[in-house]
Amino acid sequence: MPHTFPALTEASVSLRRLTPDHDSGSGPAVLCFPHAGGCASFFRSWPSLLPAARVDAVQYPCREDRIAEDAPGSLVALAASVAEEILRTGERYCVLFGHSMGAYVAFEVAHRLEQAGAPVPALVLSSSAAPAERPAVPFEDTADVLAYLEQYEPVSPEIRAEPELLDLILDYIKGDLRLVAQYAEHSGKRLTSRITAVVGEQDVPGIREHFTGWSRHTTEDFTPLVVPGGHFYLREQPPAALLRVELDRLRRETR
Structure with a gap:
């Protein structure tokens, strides 16, 4: 059965509450941003890993319950819509946690929130790669996109065997990859948020x-971490301990 999420408010379009028994403002909260082609449901197990916090996730357009929506025009437009929703709902x-493409979206959302007077204490x-140094990203030719995905997480044989399903999935993956490939608005942006950058020791070079x-994009502490695994190290070993450390640090600072 498809995973469903309670909406934060009737007007909510992208924020998904993964910890439904936590009320807004009742405690520390983490917002997760998925990878290219990813969905909010990627993080559905995380509330059990972070029982002292509320866990929400961003649902991008063109997938799951947003399948009929238009793709955003740019990565900053996507980030702007998420930041506006956060500000509107209060x-x-x-902590903002962004994985792969989600790191760029999280960074831009944090920048928007900081400009609006609502800075986020920490980003993971x-x-x-830092945005100015990211590898080239294909997004038009299907063969190029499939070859690119092979480096990170190959498309399963079951999906490849279903041409209509493959085309549907590739449509929104290509859309996400286009956002990353064309993202150039990062230049000169620095946050007052602490940044922790995490990479798997077997990720692509x-x-x-x-x-x-990423150290160039914060005026505060920067921590680089190398962990076991590849690009999707967090499937087997979600960084729950790292997030708990960050949440504990924030609790101590606000006492």
């Missing part, structure tokens, strides 16, 4: 060798 997040940016460049 949600406050202690996972499996992502283009990410492993350039993830520390």
Whole structure:
């Protein structure tokens, strides 16, 4: 059965509450941003890993319950819509966690929130090269996109065997990859948020060798971490301990 999520408000379009028994403002909250082609449901097990916090996730257009919506025109437009929703609903997040493409969206959302006077204390940016140093990303030719995906997480034989399903999935993956390939608005942006950048020791070289460049995008502490695994290290070992450490630090600072 498809995973469903309670909406935060009737007007909510992208924020998904993964911890439904937590009320808004009742405690620390983490907002998760999925990878290219990813969905909010990617993080559905995380509330059990972070029982002391509320866990929400962003649902991008063109998938699951947003399948009929138009793709955003740019990555900053996507981030702007998420930031506007956060401000409209009054949600406050202690940590933004972004994986792969989600790291860029989380960074831009944090920038928008900071400009609006609602800075986020900490970002955890996972499996992502610093934006000025990211490897080239194809998004038009199907063969190029499939070859690109092979480096990270190959499309399963079951999906490849269903041409209509493959075309549907590739449509929104290509749309996401286009957002990353055309993302250029990062230049000169620095946050007052602490940034932790995490990479798997077996991730592709283009990410492993350039993830520390995120240090140029914060005026506060920057921590680079290398963990076991590849690009999707968090499937087997979600970074729950890292997030708990960050949440504990934030609790101590606000006492």
